[in-house]
Each structure stands twice: as C-alpha cells, then as structure tokens.
Amino acid sequence: MTHSAHTPASAALPDSSLEELDDRSRRALTERIAVTALGRGTYEVVGQSEDAYLVDLPAGRCTCPDYRFRDERCKHVRRVAIEITAGRVPAPDQIAVGCERCGETLFADRTAPEPYLCPSHDLSVGDAVYDRETGQRLLVVGLSDRRADEVSISTIRGTVADHYSNREYDADDPVVSVVYPDSFELTNHGPVPGSLTVYSFPRSRLSTEPLSD
Numbered sequence: 001m002t003h004s005a006h007t008p009a010s011a012a013l014p015d016s017s018l019e020e021l022d023d024r025s026r027r028a029l030t031e032r033i034a035v036t037a038l039g040r041g042t043y044e045v046v047g048q049s050e051d052a053y054l055v056d057l058p059a060g061r062c063t064c065p066d067y068r069f070r071d072e073r074c075k076h077v078r079r080v081a082i083e084i085t086a087g088r089v090p091a092p093d094q095i096a097v098g099c100e101r102c103g104e105t106l107f108a109d110r111t112a113p114e115p116y117l118c119p120s121h122d123l124s125v126g127d128a129v130y131d132r133e134t135g136q137r138l139l140v141v142g143l144s145d146r147r148a149d150e151v152s153i154s155t156i157r158g159t160v161a162d163h164y165s166n167r168e169y170d171a172d173d174p175v176v177s178v179v180y181p182d183s184f185e186l187t188n189h190g191p192v193p194g195s196l197t198v199y200s201f202p203r204s205r206l207s208t209e210p211l212s213d
C-alpha cells in the first residue's frame, strides 16, 4: 500500500534564524511551497505562483529556469531537502506507506520488510527495548495511544514529557510502559514487591536495538 505524501502548502515553518540565511534560502523556507514525493528521488514542487517543477534530488537537478539557465542550486532543491529533514516527505531511499494497524502514513526504507508499523504500533508487550539515555535493557509491559504530555508521573509535578530526562523527546510521542527486568529481586520470602516498578517513557526514547557507544 503506497500513500502519496505531501506537505500542505500552508505548512508553518519556524522563522527562527531566518536572518542568518541568504535570500535564496530564506525564500525556500518562507514561501508557500507544496512538495510531493513521486518516488525514485523525484519530487514535484508547486510554489506560490502555482508553477510546478520537478526536482531530481540525487542528481540535484530541477526543471525551473533558475536551475536550467543559471545553473544554481534553486530554492526548490533546497525546499525538498528541508522537507525531508523535517520528516514531512520521504527521503529518496524511502517510500510512504500506511501503518498496518492505524493507517498513519510513515516513511519506510525501500528495502524494509513488511509489515509497516508506525512508532505507536511497532512494539508489542513483552518486547525488550533499550533506553537511549542509559543503554539499559527494559521490558515493555504496556502500550498506549496517550501522549507523553498527557500522562502524569506521580513522583514529579508533571507529565512524562515534563520529566527532565525526556526533554529531548517529542511531547506528542505515545507513552510506553516498561519495567527494568534486571532490577527484579527474589528472596526466600518471594519477590520483592517494589522491585518491578513500572515506568513510562516517550516512544522515541526507546530503541529496539541495543545501543552501541
């Protein structure tokens, strides 16, 4: 299943540090431009004037007059690169597909095996994951569609997203509940009740691969 992925022409772009950019980059950022991935590294770029140009990103080529006659890296090529960096269109080696469970569009490597699953649905209870902050191994015990900024942590006055160790991660990430299996303690009296505390993490803090450092 392939979805067309494009950014709405009205997509808001942050205007921070625009002053440091040259004219051409500034225009690439601020003009209302819609970018649609056509596959194989080709993108259609429609600007405010409604003119549509084709960008071949791997080759760095564009069909606009700026590129063809002045041989300059035009604003369309720049804008495609910006949209890819922002995660709004797939990179040349990616395809836009729908999550098998919720249908949300995601960008998967062209060679990635199915099923395609979005970050909310690519984990299962019982999976081992790794904390990107500490490298520790965790066990998934709960999955949720609730966002990190909606779920409170009882030990702080705030949400999962507010916790100092989660500031680098997106506040709208789904929350994943985990335990530290290595903290489990068994005594002659049985398991220590508090040794398997459940913690909540933003999804993007968890890696499915062990972290190499």
Ligand SMILES: [Zn+2]
Residues within 6 Å of the ligand: 053, 062, 063, 064, 065, 066, 067, 074, 075, 076, 077
């Ligand atoms: Zn161009």
Ligand SMILES: [Zn+2]
Residues within 6 Å of the ligand: 099, 100, 101, 102, 103, 104, 117, 118, 119, 120, 121
């Ligand atoms: Zn999904």
